[in-house]
Amino acid sequence: MGDDFGLNYEETELRLGLPGGNEGGGKRGFSETVDLKLNLATSRDEQTEDKEKSVVSGGSSGAVSKPHAKAQVVGWPPIRSFRKNILSAQKDNNVEIEKSEGQSATFVKVSVDGAPYLRKMDLKIYKSYQELYEALSKMFNSFTIGDCGANGLKDLMNENKLIDLLNGTEYVPTYEDKDGDWMLVGDVPWEMFVGSCNRLRIMKGSEAIGLAPRAVEKGKNRS
Amino acid sequence: MCVAPCMMNYFPEEVLEHIFNFVSSHKNRNAVSLVCKNWYFVERFSRDKVFIGNCYAISSERLISRFPRLRSLTLKGKPHFADFNLVPNDWGGYVYPWIEAMAKGNVNLEELRLKRMVVSDESLELLARSFANFKSLVLVSCEGFTTDGLAAIASNCRHLRELDLQENEVEDRRGKWLSCFPDSCTSLVSLNFACLKGEVNLAALERLVTRCRNLQSLRVNHAVPLEALQKILINAPQLTDLGTGSFIHDPLSETYIKLKSTFQKCTSVRSLSGFLEVSPSCLPVIYPVCSNLTSLNLSYASGIFNNELIKLMQHCQKLERLWILDTIGDEGLNVVASTCKELQELRVFPSDLYGVGNAAVTEVGLVAISAGCPKLNSILYFCQQMTNAALAIVAKNCPNFIRFRLCTINPVVPDAVTMQPLDEGFGAIVRACKGLKRLSVSGLLTDQVFLYIGMYAEQLEMLSIAFAGDSDKGMLYVLNGCKKLKKLEIRDSPFGNMALLADVGKYETMRSLWMSSCELTLGACRTLAKKMPMLNVEIINEGEQIDGGSDDRQKVEKMYLYRTLAGPRKDAPEFVLTL
Numbered sequence: 017m018g019d020d021f022g023l024n025y026e027e028t029e030l031r032l033g034l035p036g037g038n039e040g041g042g043k044r045g046f047s048e049t050v051d052l053k054l055n056l057a058t059s060r061d062e063q064t065e066d067k068e069k070s071v072v073s074g075g076s077s078g079a080v081s082k083p084h085a086k087a088q089v090v091g092w093p094p095i096r097s098f099r100k101n102i103l104s105a106q107k108d109n110n111v112e113i114e115k116s117e118g119q120s121a122t123f124v125k126v127s128v129d130g131a132p133y134l135r136k137m138d139l140k141i142y143k144s145y146q147e148l149y150e151a152l153s154k155m156f157n158s159f160t161i162g163d164c165g166a167n168g169l170k171d172l173m174n175e176n177k178l179i180d181l182l183n184g185t186e187y188v189p190t191y192e193d194k195d196g197d198w199m200l201v202g203d204v205p206w207e208m209f210v211g212s213c214n215r216l217r218i219m220k221g222s223e224a225i226g227l228a229p230r231a232v233e234k235g236k237n238r239s
Numbered sequence: 240m241c242v243a244p245c246m247m248n249y250f251p252e253e254v255l256e257h258i259f260n261f262v263s264s265h266k267n268r269n270a271v272s273l274v275c276k277n278w279y280f281v282e283r284f285s286r287d288k289v290f291i292g293n294c295y296a297i298s299s300e301r302l303i304s305r306f307p308r309l310r311s312l313t314l315k316g317k318p319h320f321a322d323f324n325l326v327p328n329d330w331g332g333y334v335y336p337w338i339e340a341m342a343k344g345n346v347n348l349e350e351l352r353l354k355r356m357v358v359s360d361e362s363l364e365l366l367a368r369s370f371a372n373f374k375s376l377v378l379v380s381c382e383g384f385t386t387d388g389l390a391a392i393a394s395n396c397r398h399l400r401e402l403d404l405q406e407n408e409v410e411d412r413r414g415k416w417l418s419c420f421p422d423s424c425t426s427l428v429s430l431n432f433a434c435l436k437g438e439v440n441l442a443a444l445e446r447l448v449t450r451c452r453n454l455q456s457l458r459v460n461h462a463v464p465l466e467a468l469q470k471i472l473i474n475a476p477q478l479t480d481l482g483t484g485s486f487i488h489d490p491l492s493e494t495y496i497k498l499k500s501t502f503q504k505c506t507s508v509r510s511l512s513g514f515l516e517v518s519p520s521c522l523p524v525i526y527p528v529c530s531n532l533t534s535l536n537l538s539y540a541s542g543i544f545n546n547e548l549i550k551l552m553q554h555c556q557k558l559e560r561l562w563i564l565d566t567i568g569d570e571g572l573n574v575v576a577s578t579c580k581e582l583q584e585l586r587v588f589p590s591d592l593y594g595v596g597n598a599a600v601t602e603v604g605l606v607a608i609s610a611g612c613p614k615l616n617s618i619l620y621f622c623q624q625m626t627n628a629a630l631a632i633v634a635k636n637c638p639n640f641i642r643f644r645l646c647t648i649n650p651v652v653p654d655a656v657t658m659q660p661l662d663e664g665f666g667a668i669v670r671a672c673k674g675l676k677r678l679s680v681s682g683l684l685t686d687q688v689f690l691y692i693g694m695y696a697e698q699l700e701m702l703s704i705a706f707a708g709d710s711d712k713g714m715l716y717v718l719n720g721c722k723k724l725k726k727l728e729i730r731d732s733p734f735g736n737m738a739l740l741a742d743v744g745k746y747e748t749m750r751s752l753w754m755s756s757c758e759l760t761l762g763a764c765r766t767l768a769k770k771m772p773m774l775n776v777e778i779i780n781e782g783e784q785i786d787g788g789s790d791d792r793q794k795v796e797k798m799y800l801y802r803t804l805a806g807p808r809k810d811a812p813e814f815v816l817t818l
Binding site (some may be wrong): 089090091092093094095097098099100102103104105106107109194 | 320322323324325380406408434444515516518539540541542588589590592621646650679703705730798
């Protein structure tokens with residue numbers, strides 16, 4: 017990039033260098049001598065880097081490539097080793113925790129009001145609410161009339177409720193979160209839901225009035 | 240004092256001494272001792288607190304003979320850049336000879352405060368045995384000892400009031416050092432073992448806290464779980480300074496509920512730290528304490544996310560000192576700015592040491608703080624980027640800075656907007672902050688910034704420079720301009736022999752000069768050493784074969800010089816060559 021300026025900086029360039037170093041007393045542009053691991057993600061940062069290279073090393077480098085990341089600059093950023101050690105130990109711990117959490121399954125009890133028994137589902141195998149609803153509908157298929165058909169069920173699941181055509185009641189899927197509160201399924205992002213869901217309960221619409229008035233209203237409007 | 244010294248000499252010495260008792264700062268005491276011989280003698284026999292900023296500047300014998308009534312000694316060892324691994328192990332800074340000399344000299348030592356020194360178990364054992372009235376041990380960034388040494392202190396110091404271990408490297412022998420405090424020990428006022436890695440006997444800790452009714456400050460390590468902390472707090476509601484251990488718990492548990500009510504009773508706590516392990520859902524427990532806090536250190540709590548931090552900060556209206564990680568973000572700093580109107584000191588540490596992650600603060604956060612916190616006088620700010628414009632605004636908002644340390648993660652990053660060097664920004668800081676005593680600069684910097692520093696930073700005592708400047712002129716501006724300069728440390732900057740030798744007398748007015756990865760040659764260092772016999776000029780050689788016979792043109796990688804009355808030190812290791 018220095019070449020763009022049309023000036024040859026080399027002759028007037030101030031240099032630093034180690035004994036017997038590259039150009040015998042050349043100025044050590046920071047980016048050249050010390051291997052800095054810069055993980056510059058944005059293009060704006062790339063611009064910064066190129067400009068700083070041309071300012072620092074007088075454009076002799078010319079090259080626009082990022083500094084080659086090999087090792088850290090010794091003692092930079094200037095933080096006490098004690099603090100550095102603690103931070104990296106914490107990072108390792110967090111990575112471990114994430115890994116272990118990633119591996120374990122998240123089985124939650126699923127109850128449907130009126131059903132004779134509960135089921136258990138591993139929330140981790142689903143990637144979205146849509147998949148969860150499909151799985152739920154398959155699991156509790158016996159509660160709907162046969163000639164409703166799978167498609168009909170899917171439509172209804174899309175709108176966040178099950179319709180028990182036999183009784184004409186509506187069901188609302190709810191879950192118990194880590195604080196012990198009963199929440200309507202679907203409000204929070206999927207990952208957050210998986211992380212905070214303790215158990216699922218498919219409630220009868222009549223009971224769900226206080227919990228999810230909108231859902232019940234929606235249901236009423238539909239029927 | 241309006242009374243002329245000659246009149247003061249008619250006062251009996253007891254009166255002089257009584258007056259001098261009101262002079263406590265060591266700088267003022269030193270000044271008093273220079274007035275005349277009489278004052279020197281009176282001052283000398285009445286001084287009981289001595290501060291030695293460089294343990295190699297003076298010999299222990301001289302210390303003891305000048306101040307026979309010595310009770311409290313503060314010693315600093317390694318140069319500051321040792322904190323960042325620039326000084327090899329075994330460089331020096333041993334405390335043992337000092338303790339030995341004081342023991343032999345029958346000094347009635349009560350307090351020892353050490354920073355960046357090597358402290359062996361033998362020294363701790365000798366300390367514990369030799370001084371019957373020993374009360375206070377404060378170790379900061381020291382190394383070389385194990386929990387066995389602590390056991391010796393605990394067992395033998397019958398009047399121990401303070402055991403304060405800050406960020407030391409301690410080998411944990413998993414012994415029972417805490418249990419070594421005898422049942423008769425009830426004198427503890429301050430106990431800080433947060434930096435220890437191993438377990439302690441929780442029952443012993445609980446008993447110790449219960450019987451030390453005067454305990455004000457307790458900082459435990461991460462091995463002390465929340466249940467234990469809760470039990471301790473119940474027995475010590477008088478605590479003013481608390482450092483938590485592990486802060487992890489299931490918010491639905493009974494312990495958590497007990498903890499809530501316990502914290503509500505801790506109405507005296509003014510300072511809070513720790514949180515090395517923390518689950519954010521537990522944090523609301525400390526909200527009742529937050530509104531009384533004047534000091535909060537969350538700089539090790541990498542487990543708290545920025546939204547939790549923000550919620551927490553909103554409770555801390557009385558905060559005067561805040562140490563935090565950059566996970567707080569500019570947004571969080573905005574909240575701090577609008578909540579913490581009493582803030583005087585802020586330190587923002589980097590959470591992500593290597594990459595350019597999302598967790599970072601920029602000039603925006605700094606400007607917000609400067610605008611919102613009129614009492615701000617001390618800052619340490621690790622940031623991703625900075626601009627001259629922002630620094631100018633900060634300077635305008637906060638002309639009262641005493642300490643200003645800025646550290647950009649990329650050490651030569653230019654102004655994020657203009658791509659210019661950050662010279663003007665720092666120039667604005669030194670122009671506006673007439674009382675500035677400590678400055679660390681970073682980012683892309685030319686000689687110009689040093690011109691500004693030399694011109695305006697009249698009170699500057701300590702300056703840290705890294706990857707900055709273009710030529711010897713930069714260093715010369717500083718040496719010529721900053722009359723009160725005490726410590727200058729420079730790394731990876733193009734300053735060389737000409738700057739070093741321009742004013743050799745200057746170094747006798749300073750405590751020390753560090754230069755590493757600069758442009759010095761052995762010849763210049765030799766010349767300097769020859770001209771200034773009152774300086775120790777040390778060449779720290781790692782792997783390079785610099786010895787007495789080496790050529791003058793040999794480049795010097797690390798040089799550390801300091802004024803001294805003690806001559807070249809006898810404990811220098813092989814890789815240190817004193818010229």
